[in-house]
Amino acid sequence: MPRPNTNISTLRRILQQELALGKRMALITQDETDALVENNAALVATLESELRQCMSQHAVLEACRVNAIRELAWAMQMQTLPTFGNLLAELPAKDSESLEKLRDEIMNTQRVLEILNARNRVLLDNLLEYVRFSLNAITSAALQPARYGSNLVRIATPAFYVDSRV
Numbered sequence: 101m102p103r104p105n106t107n108i109s110t111l112r113r114i115l116q117q118e119l120a121l122g123k124r125m126a127l128i129t130q131d132e133t134d135a136l137v138e139n140n141a142a143l144v145a146t147l148e149s150e151l152r153q154c155m156s157q158h159a160v161l162e163a164c165r166v167n168a169i170r171e172l173a174w175a176m177q178m179q180t181l182p183t184f185g186n187l188l189a190e191l192p193a194k195d196s197e198s199l200e201k202l203r204d205e206i207m208n209t210q211r212v213l214e215i216l217n218a219r220n221r222v223l224l225d226n227l228l229e230y231v232r233f234s235l236n237a238i239t240s241a242a243l244q245p246a247r248y249g250s251n252l253v254r255i256a257t258p259a260f261y262v263d264s265r266v
Contacts, residue, residue: 107172108195114165115202121161122209125154129216136223 128151135143166181173182176190184203188196 107168107175108191108199111165111168111172112195112199112202114161114168115199115206118158118161118165119202119206119209121154121158122206122213125151125158126209126212126216128154129213129220133216133220133223136220136227 128147132144132147132151135147169184169187170181173180173187178187178190182190188200188203191199
């Protein structure tokens with residue numbers, strides 16, 4: 101029976117890494133919220149890049165977790181790949197409790213991330229609406245013909261030039 105214990109410790113280690121990564125992602129997302137409120141686009145871009153790296157690390161950890169569960173289920177002679185809850189039911193009580201505690205912490209971190217992401221989504225939507233409004237106001241004002249001091253017969257559509265040096 102030493103083989104299942106090794107897999108349990110591997111699974112525990114992977115879950116601990118997932119928890120640490122989730123907490124790191126929550127901190128980054130909170131920093132992103134602060135950067136959005138402060139209108140710091142450079143910091144938002146940097147934090148977004150860091151979040152993408154965390155997401156790729158999470159995908160690797162998730163694949164490792166599935167493999168560890170598969171090996172543990174195979175060592176316990178289970179016929180199919182169990183869900184995490186079904187696997188916990190088959191493990192010894194001591195190991196099951198510690199793994200369930202880790203799972204609960206991961207789920208709480210996931211809920212925090214969902215709340216932070218929803219808040220950031222609202223902030224980004226508001227920012228986008230403000231940019232749209234500003235562009236619309238600028239372009240509609242620029243496209244209106246001058247009312248005083250110009251020959252209304254010779255009004256031409258204005259041309260817009262984009263400075264590529266910026």
